[in-house]
Amino acid sequence: MTIDWTHFTPGLSLAGGLLLGVAAALFILLNGRILGISGIVGGLLAPQRGDIAWRAAFLLGLAIAPLVFIAVMPANLVHPPKIDATTLEVVVAGLLVGIGTRYGAGCTSGHGVCGLSRLSPRSMVATAAFMAAGFVTVYLVRHFF
Amino acid sequence: MHRINRIFEFLVGLIFGLGLILSGMTDPSKVIGFLDLSGAWDPSLAFVMGGAVLVGVFAFAIAKKRTSTFLGGALRLPTTSQIDRRLLVGALLFGAGWGLAGFCPGPALVSMSAGQPKALLFVAAMVTGMAIFETAERIARRTKATTHPA
Numbered sequence: 402m403t404i405d406w407t408h409f410t411p412g413l414s415l416a417g418g419l420l421l422g423v424a425a426a427l428f429i430l431l432n433g434r435i436l437g438i439s440g441i442v443g444g445l446l447a448p449q450r451g452d453i454a455w456r457a458a459f460l461l462g463l464a465i466a467p468l469v470f471i472a473v474m475p476a477n478l479v480h481p482p483k484i485d486a487t488t489l490e491v492v493v494a495g496l497l498v499g500i501g502t503r504y505g506a507g508c509t510s511g512h513g514v515c516g517l518s519r520l521s522p523r524s525m526v527a528t529a530a531f532m533a534a535g536f537v538t539v540y541l542v543r544h545f546f
Numbered sequence: 547m548h549r550i551n552r553i554f555e556f557l558v559g560l561i562f563g564l565g566l567i568l569s570g571m572t573d574p575s576k577v578i579g580f581l582d583l584s585g586a587w588d589p590s591l592a593f594v595m596g597g598a599v600l601v602g603v604f605a606f607a608i609a610k611k612r613t614s615t616f617l618g619g620a621l622r623l624p625t626t627s628q629i630d631r632r633l634l635v636g637a638l639l640f641g642a643g644w645g646l647a648g649f650c651p652g653p654a655l656v657s658m659s660a661g662q663p664k665a666l667l668f669v670a671a672m673v674t675g676m677a678i679f680e681t682a683e684r685i686a687r688r689t690k691a692t693t694h695p696a
Contacts, residue, residue: 405586408579410570414590417569418597424562425598426605431554433614433621436562438651443676458555460655466563467660478568482657483575484664486647495654495668497643499675502651505636506626509650510562512637513595518602519610519623526629527637532581534641539581542646 413478425514437511438463439502490542505531551617563656569594572656574648581645 428436432455441456471479486494502508505527507516512531516524570576570590579588606623615621644650649657649668657665 402583403586405579405588408576408586408588408590410590411593414569414593415597417565417567417571418594419601420561420565420568420597421594422598422601422605424558424565425602427554427561428558429605429609429615429621429623431615431617432551432558433619435622435624436558438655439676442651442655442673443679446673446676446680454552455555458552459559462556462559462561463563463652463655464559464659466560466567466656469560470564470567474568480573482573482660482662482665484648484662485575485578486664488664488667491647491649491664491668492671494643494647494649495671496675496678497639497646498649498651498654498668499643499672499677500679501636501639501641501643501675503636503676503679505633505638505640507637508640508652509644510652514598514602515606517595517599519606520603521624521627523627523629523633527633530634530637531641531644534638535581535645536583538642538645539578540584543578543582544584 421510421514422518425510425518429515435511435515437507437515439498439508440506440511443503501531551619554617562652565598566653566656569597571650572653572660574653577648577650577653578645581648 425436428434434455441459444452445456484491498508505512507513507524507527509531512524512527517528566572571594576588576590579586580591609621609623612621640650647664647668649665651672654665654668654672658669
């Protein structure tokens with residue numbers, strides 16, 4: 402293993418991570434809910450009365466983030482993402498993420514950020530499992546096939 | 547009645563989205579650079595999780611001691627602690643998908659809003675996957691109800 406120093410962004414990533422933590426903190430302490438994206442989206446597919454508006458409000462905030470980011474951040478921090486996956490890979494990946502996050506009741510935010518912060522053994526196991534699967538998948542796709 | 551809460555939820559979504567963009571999580575090539583241990587490894591995403599948990603541990607330590615939010619609403623902490631096959635299989639499937647495209651749900655939604663066509667495709671597939679899960683659960687519940695009538 403070698404470190405990819407050219408792409409390494411410890412400062413920005415730490416700052417972004419702190420913002421994620423602040424959002425999760427505000428959500429549990431003010432709104433009383435776990436900030437888990439897959440749960441927030443998934444709940445809209447089995448809609449219940451009085452349980453829709455808060456999800457929509459949150460997702461709307463998430464959706465305008467790119468616009469706000471471009472408006473307030475210096476231009477050198479704004480760069481388009483690079484997606485190497487093929488169309489077929491993107492579709493398969495989306496299906497796996499959709500089914501997996503609902504079946505396992507959480508993703509990087511619910512199990513990762515919130516679960517680890519709660520010191521929940523269940524979320525620690527889930528996070529270890531999805532990270533391990535991520536490492537193995539990238540190894541297979543990039544270095545094996 | 548809880549109109550003020552909608553504003554908080556909107557703002558929290560915005561802060562979360564800004565955090566995802568700033569951290570690099572919305573760039574699949576960066577996510578895969580982190581997950582690729584045998585190539586040139588970019589450890590940045592460990593700093594994302596570190597930063598988030600650094601704030602989160604304090605917030606959840608406070609939350610665990612309370613029964614209501616600071617606005618007086620219900621505080622809903624998860625009650626499930628079971629580590630079962632559902633959790634493991636689900637997390638493994640999710641991780642495989644995450645590694646395959648470099649997107650997890652939040653960053654995919656943000657990139658879709660930024661107008662990335664592949665992110666839109668990913669979100670469409672992801673929502674389809676979630677709908678498949680809901681349908682499978684509904685069928686399982688119905689089968690259970692007919693074979694074991696209450």
